Amino acid sequence: MKSTILHTMYDIFSDWSHHLPVVCNRGCSACCTENVTITATEGEEILRFAAVESLAPWLAEKLARPRTHQSVEMTTNDFAGACLEGREIDQDDIHTTLPCPFLEENSCRIYPARPFGCRVFISTKRCSSIQPALVPDYYFEAATAVNQLVEHLGQREYWGNMLDVLPALLDINEFREIGTLLDQTLIIEARLRTLTAKPLPGFLVSEKNNGQVTQLLETIFSADVEGKRLGDILNGH
Numbered sequence: 001m002k003s004t005i006l007h008t009m010y011d012i013f014s015d016w017s018h019h020l021p022v023v024c025n026r027g028c029s030a031c032c033t034e035n036v037t038i039t040a041t042e043g044e045e046i047l048r049f050a051a052v053e054s055l056a057p058w059l060a061e062k063l064a065r066p067r068t069h070q071s072v073e074m075t076t077n078d079f080a081g082a083c084l085e086g087r088e089i090d091q092d093d094i095h096t097t098l099p100c101p102f103l104e105e106n107s108c109r110i111y112p113a114r115p116f117g118c119r120v121f122i123s124t125k126r127c128s129s130i131q132p133a134l135v136p137d138y139y140f141e142a143a144t145a146v147n148q149l150v151e152h153l154g155q156r157e158y159w160g161n162m163l164d165v166l167p168a169l170l171d172i173n174e175f176r177e178i179g180t181l182l183d184q185t186l187i188i189e190a191r192l193r194t195l196t197a198k199p200l201p202g203f204l205v206s207e208k209n210n211g212q213v214t215q216l217l218e219t220i221f222s223a224d225v226e227g228k229r230l231g232d233i234l235n236g237h
């Protein structure tokens with residue numbers, strides 16, 4: 001059911017934002033770096049896709065590369081909780097511009113299974129070395145809110161850099177074939193670098209953008225998933 005909920009959220013967000021004049025197209029890959037964070041549910045989507053597409057050796061080779069990515073110190077919901085409580089946050093800037101290892105010839109090899117963090121990388125202006133991606137701030141706040149829901153859905157499971165969460169999941173029977181292709185020490189070390197996904201502490205939405213973001217969240221909460229209201233499922237009912 002988690003996979004269905006995840007895709008329902010992806011689809012609603014995509015419909016909600018389709019009016020934006022996005023300039024990205026196939027071959028645009030400036031935003032495809034090693035900074036992507038995911039939940040275990042999203043990781044399982046990628047591993048399942050790799051298995052179905054016979055990409056196990058390819059994926060194992062990518063995950064076995066010497067580590068260059070940075071691990072994350074706080075989940076999105078940890079960060080939101082700290083902000084809502086007015087706590088000071090002392091986070092190192094961990095952003096890197098190293099390309100994502102799943103990028104091949106400027107295309108994403110796992111595109112149909114890409115996580116939410118990748119789906120929201122868009123720009124309304126062509127990016128360049130002097131022009132970073134540009135999105136309206138209400139879009140950024142809405143994407144963060146849905147990202148928080150994705151984490152809430154995966155609460156108590158792994159959360160972290162995609163290149164840590166994927167190896168961490170390789171003890172699940174369904175994915176053992178990929179796990180056997182990797183050094184077990186690498187898997188254990190990756191697992192130690194992951195964090196735990198947290199429940200939603202509240203949203204980080206400004207008063208100015210509250211209307212647009214609330215409209216999106218209400219659409220998500222009222223969606224039907226296998227005969228249940230998605231908001232009720234997320235609330236544990």
Ligand code: SF4
Nearest residue numbers: 032100102103108118
């Ligand atoms: S997973 Fe795909 S879409 Fe996401 S950063 Fe990597 S190459 Fe880009």
